[in-house]
Amino acid sequence: MRYKVFMQHFSLCSPKNRLILAPMQGLCDAPMRDLLTRIGGYDECVSEFVRITHTLHSRATWLRHIPEIAQNNQTFAGVYCVSQLLGSDEKMMLQNALRLVKLGVRKIDLNFGCPAPTVNKHQGGAVLLKTPERVYQIVKTLRNGLPEQIVLTAKMRLGFDNTDLCLANAQAIANGGAAALTVHARTKVQGYEPPAHWEWLKIIREAVDIDVIANGDVFCLQDYIAIVEQSGCRDVMIGRGAVMRPDLARQIKQYLNGQTVQAADFNEVLDWIRLFFTLCCEKENHHRYAIARLKQWLGMMKNVYPEVIRLFADIRTLKESDEIERVLQQF
Ligand SMILES: Cc1cc2nc3c(=O)[nH]c(=O)nc-3n(C[C@H](O)[C@H](O)[C@H](O)COP(=O)(O)O)c2cc1C
Structure with missing residues (x-):
């Protein structure tokens, strides 16, 4: 019954409910992205973050981090791989992004969620969520400097040590000109401690006029159903669950297509x-x-x-x- 109501809800939504394979440094590298997108169900994947400091990365460096760039930005199975940047110097980030564009990249994602102390110490990742004006500045600089046809998106957590600036950050990202925002429904301080706070996804979705992609703790089909129900988000990003259950996205797509859900043996x-x-x-x-x-x-x-x-x-x-x-x- 619960499933039936859910399917009716879905039919009111856009016909395409996208599943995105999450960026995961050291866990979802190119071979893992290749494998998981071959198994199926993913509409897109995101590279591990590439840190931008004071240098302009060479073509060789980019290809080492994101080999998909040399294959028209696609994994072997033909799934688009978005290039993710992490940094706080917006001018260097733009220079690097423009180089990516020269290499044929069409979609760039900005990381405002990384909790790693080394990264945060250099003012990158989740620490930027303490200053929404910096978040705005970074998004705006990249949006203004990149060709119009390049899709710019961002990914954030609910905040650094609390959720006080959550909506300010989401709005900074939207007003800066990002086309979509992925939200991992936890603060930096919450780390990966369960539960993820899916109730925030709905609040954020209602506060911005760009697509919000729901993320956090989707480990099985039931979790997917619950996160969509609670958040009202059409698109969902899956991280650790994708690695633990490599056919999770395939199961979800079978379900969405009204097929029998068949877990891999x-x-x-x-x-x-x-x-x-x-x-x-x-x-x-x-x-x-x-x-x-x-x-x-x-x-x-x-x-x-x-x-x-x-x-x-x-x-x-x-x-x-x-x-x-x-x-x-x-x-
Ligand atoms: C090992 C690991 C590495 C991660 N690396 C990145 C990263 O490079 N960029 C990023 O935006 N998020 C990164 N994340 C966060 C994930 O993309 C995702 O937001 C988080 O794991 C919550 O989703 P999940 O519960 O489906 O795993 C990483 C997470 C893990 C566990």
Whole structure:
């Protein structure tokens, strides 16, 4: 019954309810974006943040951070990858953004949510939420300096240590000229502590006239239904849940399309694990990176797929990629 009411609500909304794969530094790198967008359900993904300080990044640096730029900004599956910038010097951010435009980038996102102390110490990320006028200045400078056809968006948390400036920041982003705003429904101080405060998403959505993309704690289909119901947002961004349950977006799209929701079985998951390891090995020729990424991912999937517990135990102490490949093939 609850589902039925929800579907009626959806039919009143835009026909397209977009799912966006979240930017996640050190977790959703190019191989992970490649894999998850192949599995399906995502309409767009966002790169890990690229920090802008005093330098103009070279083409090689950009491609190292966001290899999709060299493939018309798309992942292997053809999903657009937005380039995310983090910084506080709006002039340098604009210079770098203009370089991205020269490289063919069409969509740029600004990070106002990163909680990392090093980043915040240099006045980047969530610390900017203490000064909405700085947020406005950054968005406005980029919007004014970029060609009109370049889509500029932003991502924020509810605030730094409280929500007092939440609406001021959202309005600063909208008035600065961003086309859409993703909100991770927590303050910086709340870190990742549950629950995410989805009630704020509705308040923000009603306070600005740009699209608000809901984000925070969508780990399963039911969470997706609940965040959309509570926020009234059409578009949802998924982060950790996308990594823990690689077919989450596919399940959501099946649901939205009125199809039977079919969660992946472990054989399919195992194929994805093998592919991910291959993609990581191809990315870096030192295999320590691939092994670390694989172990990190398996550690996150253990709670969803019980079989992963045994697989993780089998590879936990292995240090050579060919040993790991053998285990993955024989498992
Ligand atoms: C490991 C990790 C790295 C992250 N890196 C970024 C980042 O580079 N840029 C950004 O805007 N948000 C970043 N985030 C925040 C996520 O995009 C997202 O807002 C947050 O995880 C909440 O969504 P979720 O509950 O679906 O994971 C990161 C989160 C995690 C867990």
